[in-house]
Amino acid sequence: MEHAASANVVVYPKGMREIVKYTKDRYKNPVMYITENGYSDVNNQTLPLQEALRDKGRKDYVQKHLVSLLKAIKEDGANVKGYFAWALTDNLEWQLGYSVRFGLYLVDFQDNLKRYPKESAKWYSKFLAKN
Secondary structure, three states: OEOHHHHOOOOOHHHHHHHHHHHHHHOOOOOEEEEEEOOOEEOOOOOOHHHHOOOHHHHHHHHHHHHHHHHHHHOOOOOEEEEEEOOOEOOOEOOOEOOEEOOOEEEEOOOOOEEEEOHHHHHHHHHHHHO
């Protein structure tokens, strides 16, 4: 479930390609970096660890946006030099505390801050390795 903090942001993966292509065409293909792109969800502390690691919403979001970005680079010739996920690990959000999760890695705030790769982290790692 997407958290209310992000619910007002329309999820439109094709928009990634469109805005990058627009920037390329409008500003003579400058070097571009995509920063803090990602997905938040509710921190449901009652979920068992293995279920919490199955972050299908985040994985789908990252996958669709990166595939769209890759098309902008390979098919449209956009000069994108970097992409940064919203957060590598779950962390403190200034207004919402630890009630939302942002990261590709789950941080167990109850067990000495142990970190576990979510499905989104595994997909992202494979994507980077082959692209």
